[in-house]
């Protein structure tokens with residue numbers, strides 16, 4: 001595996017108190033420049049796996065190779081510092097003389113140019129998520145870990161942010177691992193969609209999307225229908241793995 005890839009090998013991940021591992025026998029590699037979406041039913045361990053990838057959780061049996069540098073991470077909860085303005089939440093991760101300008105530019109790109117001085121408590125949930133995205137992109141990371149970054153946003157806002165993510169990914173060729181429960185979102189964005197499921201959870205299917213970009217919603221919907229027809233039970237994690 002190339003030194004800049006993300007390679008996850010999880011022989012077993014068990015949370016304290018659980019009778020059986022949540023994840024077992026799971027292997028997943030993402031190469032530089034690749035966009036991989038991780039899809040699976042609620043509770044299948046997607047966020048747990050992202051925590052292992054990020055190195056935030058080291059309590060597991062297995063091995064992880066990471067790309068150099070810190071990842072840009074967006075959690076399900078925006079995790080902003082409540083006492084800092086939107087601008088300062090982004091500036092916090094930046095260094096250098098032009099940190100304020102870069103933070104302003106990223107927040108403006110997220111449509112938050114008017115909200116720079118507001119604290120997280122004065123922002124809607126969707127606006128807080130956009131600050132978290134700006135913070136993740138602003139460090140120009142070689143790798144991005146995104147946990148349901150577009151969930152519970154208004155549809156047009158989510159669509160705009162997906163387009164921004166794709167633009168950023170294409171410009172930087174960062175490696176992206178995106179957790180989502182939405183198959184259409186995964187197929188619209190990713191090069192590969194990796195389906196988790198079973199108990200303990202493992203990779204049920206590693207699917208190369210192969211649709212040309214840009215991807216029209218109708219083409220994505222057709223691809224999703226074909227995939228589900230070929231693999232019934234894929235989204236409930238009950239695929240017969242043979």
Ligand SMILES: Nc1ncnc2c1ncn2[C@@H]1O[C@H](COP(=O)(O)OP(=O)(O)OP(=O)(O)O)[C@@H](O)[C@H]1O
Nearest residue numbers: 015016022040041042043044045046047048049181
């Ligand atoms: N900090 C924790 N301590 C103990 N158990 C945990 C912890 N975090 C997660 N779990 C357990 O792991 C299971 C899977 O959680 P996880 O959030 O990884 O799944 P998920 O696939 O991301 O789910 P969702 O799609 O609902 O976000 C949970 O049902 C819970 O039992």
